[in-house]
Amino acid sequence: MKTEQGVLRISIAVTILLAGVGILFGILSGSFAIVFDGVYAMTDAAMTVVALLVANLIASSASGAGKGRLVKHFTMGFWHLEPMVLGLNGILLTGAAIYALINAIGSIMAGGRPLDFGQAIIYAVVTLAVTIAMAIAGSRANRTIQSDFVALDAKAWMMSAGLTSALLVAFVIGSLIQGTQYEWLSPYIDPVALALVCLVIIPIPAGTIRQALADILLVTPSDLKSHVDAVARAVVERHGFLSYRAYVARVGRGRQIELYFIVPEDFPAKKLQDWDRIRDEIGLAIGDEGPDRWLTIAFTTDPEWAD
Incomplete structure (x- = not known):
């Protein structure tokens, strides 16, 4: 966790693991919110892989170590790729959240969906612990590294932690109302929680997208x-x-x-x-x-x- 590439490699590995677990638990528990959490993580992992490749290209080009054919075709360096990746990452994460919000609204209008709250709570607790740990570790590492890629990665982990926290609260409430007069609300817990979380996280990448566009358009600082x-x-x-x-x-x-x-x-x-x-x-x-x-x-x- 001392270099940009090292932080991103660890983040990729943990993200892919959580994404796979999330999709599996989402299918088993019947929670589209958990499935979305896994897909969201998988999208972030894919973009982090691209970010790592770009970071390696920038480092090799700036240090003069890169003598390959690709470097010879980009004699002005690879800095221009960084805002492209950051902007695309922000747009994809925002698009995924908007798509999930539309699905959540459709599910609410259709009467909700059944959910196994026990499995959902187990997933949420484990995932919350991992995402908080990764967000803290990435933020601390970036105090020294000062990388936009690592900053965005840490922000993505914080967004995932917020998403998981909201889901955990919703699942606990859903579990507590079982066998009570409010049990009829159970099918709405998952889509309502997903909709609320999406409304919160959709604007978060806006700053990154705006700065990326400014860099791509060569707006003078x-x-x-x-x-x-x-x-x-x-x-x-x-x-x-x-x-x-x-x-x-x-x-x-x-x-x-x-x-x-x-x-x-x-x-x-x-x-x-x-x-x-x-x-x-x-x-x-x-x-x-x-x-x-x-x-x-x-x-x-x-x-x-x-x-």
Whole structure:
């Protein structure tokens, strides 16, 4: 649980196990809510596998270790794949919840469904313990890792824990009303609980989807643009340049920054080493140097090259 890939591998294994158990228990107990829980987990596991592949590609590309044919075809790196995976993951999870909500409403209108509350409670207790443990472990690990993939994975575990908690409460209530005057409500317990849980979890991936779309569309992050502008203005004033052009984008974990400085035509000639020292100065002022920063700095006397 110390690396992004390690966290995702463990999450995949646990998710697949829970998904299989959930679908089996759902069929045996007659609970569509539990079946949905298993399908939801299986969908999340599939997307986590894709996230792990993308994370490995980004790591190998950024470190320069990847020399395979695929890396040669993506010389600009694989950062652009990260928001695509995050957005698709959020959309699939939201779509699964909407589909389950529609089925729950249809079941309520049809008079509900019978349910074996004993088996359902056993499943809910075990699953709740596992999901809470995974959510806590993922959140703690991401304090150091700082990965969007791990953050989304931890959020998915928290969503699963919330879903399971609601189902557990509903199943316990259903079990308690057996043999009472409220037993006629039993067939509605499962679809009503599922509908309520879906209404809660449907909006949760919205933030991830919105950020992913912003990254895919190369929407300029205002805070990063303001910082780069401040650095560029200081450089222009300090070195006597005419102006600058800054182009900034956030693509997943990657930050792409292009800076063009307009130099006067009569500017004193400098050695290439001197221009490199200015680049180093600018890069140091921008900060966050690392494999996820793509920084291009150019100097020209022709503004058309910068526009």
